[in-house]
Amino acid sequence: GVFIMINIIGLGYIGLPTALMFAKSGLKVVGTDYNANLIDSLKEGKLTFEENGLEDLFKEARSNGIEFKTEYQKAHTYIIAVPTPYLKDSKKLDPKYVISALNNVLDVCEKGASLIIESTVSPGTIDKYIRPEIEKRGFIVGKDVHLLHAPERIIPGNMIYELENNSRTIGADNSEIGEKVRGLYSNFCKAEIVVTDIRSAEMSKVVENTYRDINIAFANELAKICRTDNMDVYEIIRIANMHPRVNILQPGPGVGGHCISVDPWFLVGDYPDLTNLILTARKTNDSMPRHVLGRIRDIMREHDIKDISKVGLYGLAYKENVDDIRESPTLQLLERMDEHLAYGVKVYDPYVKERIVDHQFMNFEDFLNEVEIIVIMVGHDHIKNKMSLIKDKLILDTKNICLLEGSYKL
Ligand SMILES: NC(=O)c1ccc[n+]([C@@H]2O[C@H](COP(=O)([O-])OP(=O)(O)OC[C@H]3O[C@@H](n4cnc5c(N)ncnc54)[C@H](O)[C@@H]3O)[C@@H](O)[C@H]2O)c1
Numbered sequence: 001g002v003f004i005m006i007n008i009i010g011l012g013y014i015g016l017p018t019a020l021m022f023a024k025s026g027l028k029v030v031g032t033d034y035n036a037n038l039i040d041s042l043k044e045g046k047l048t049f050e051e052n053g054l055e056d057l058f059k060e061a062r063s064n065g066i067e068f069k070t071e072y073q074k075a076h077t078y079i080i081a082v083p084t085p086y087l088k089d090s091k092k093l094d095p096k097y098v099i100s101a102l103n104n105v106l107d108v109c110e111k112g113a114s115l116i117i118e119s120t121v122s123p124g125t126i127d128k129y130i131r132p133e134i135e136k137r138g139f140i141v142g143k144d145v146h147l148l149h150a151p152e153r154i155i156p157g158n159m160i161y162e163l164e165n166n167s168r169t170i171g172a173d174n175s176e177i178g179e180k181v182r183g184l185y186s187n188f189c190k191a192e193i194v195v196t197d198i199r200s201a202e203m204s205k206v207v208e209n210t211y212r213d214i215n216i217a218f219a220n221e222l223a224k225i226c227r228t229d230n231m232d233v234y235e236i237i238r239i240a241n242m243h244p245r246v247n248i249l250q251p252g253p254g255v256g257g258h259c260i261s262v263d264p265w266f267l268v269g270d271y272p273d274l275t276n277l278i279l280t281a282r283k284t285n286d287s288m289p290r291h292v293l294g295r296i297r298d299i300m301r302e303h304d305i306k307d308i309s310k311v312g313l314y315g316l317a318y319k320e321n322v323d324d325i326r327e328s329p330t331l332q333l334l335e336r337m338d339e340h341l342a343y344g345v346k347v348y349d350p351y352v353k354e355r356i357v358d359h360q361f362m363n364f365e366d367f368l369n370e371v372e373i374i375v376i377m378v379g380h381d382h383i384k385n386k387m388s389l390i391k392d393k394l395i396l397d398t399k400n401i402c403l404l405e406g407s408y409k410l
Contacts, residue, residue: 009033012081080116252288
């Protein structure tokens, strides 16, 4: 058959844009996913999620001949970008998707192939689970196949720009193969690409997200302290940040998404005796939806509103201007309410076009007509541009984007 340069396994938020970038840069690319519906829709030219600039990139990649298949291909380079969740009880990484994708690849790969794990993994995963799996199959790593780790840093909403402009890390067993893969990524990545060992690549990725989590937790803890004694956390952070060596982040309703709220657990799971700060930060951020719930209760009491169905949550996504709802603070909040048998709260998100939760509205005006309290959970541009429409409501603004007088804050 045709010689295939790169076979990308897993065409989700990370795998798809990466595949398209490689194809755009002129390489022969086949994207493989075991989800047949997803492959069908990509073949028909339909994208499976929304992202700035993705439509244009998709067109270019298609005109460059990118293919989508459910079958794994004979290739010299594989990029594995499948999910890496954590086990809810032990908090350790669950490598089952990576291992199953790896085995499918080993069934077809050519001698000398490079297997690049792009999925985020906890430090040591590649040596503990991936390498032995390859050896079990009779392959010698470094001879029959090369094993690498190339973690991803892109943020939904700005993925295309960041794929080209973020620096990246390549973890490899030796610098020769590391340099080769650096060359490969530099087909689209214009920023610095660092080559290091696999363990350092694994650890630095998890450390980056843990750093973010801890810094967000600090801002959230300040918000709680300030609320207790009626201090303005935003004013305090603004002033503190004028100090030349202080840069406090903004508080919010919690942390969602598939990186920051997940990766620190890998360290907690693997080093339970050494992760006090990291665990506390995780718990602090996870406590924010409950804090928001407390604020909703405050406002309901103050205005003698007894009916929870008069409350509307604006935003289901985990961050502004995207449709990704995974682990989002709003979903966490709804779960909390569920535990307290508080049903009926209304929900609206302009980016989420499918009905995902109960009492979800598809039309902003209908949503507004039904509620007295609006809780801004996500700072979508959509609501920033529609503040005049909500000026007669009670507003709980967890993102500090609303300038309307009398709006409640975190
Ligand atoms: N989403 C992000 O912003 C982001 C950022 C950096 C890193 N990451 C990491 O990248 C990895 C992928 O995340 P994602 O958000 O793209 O996940 P995703 O759930 O959007 O996509 C994963 C895809 O892999 C497919 N898949 C799973 N197992 C497969 C198999 N054995 N063979 C073929 N296809 C398979 C699924 O059908 C799915 O389409 C994760 O490790 C994640 O932690 C994600």
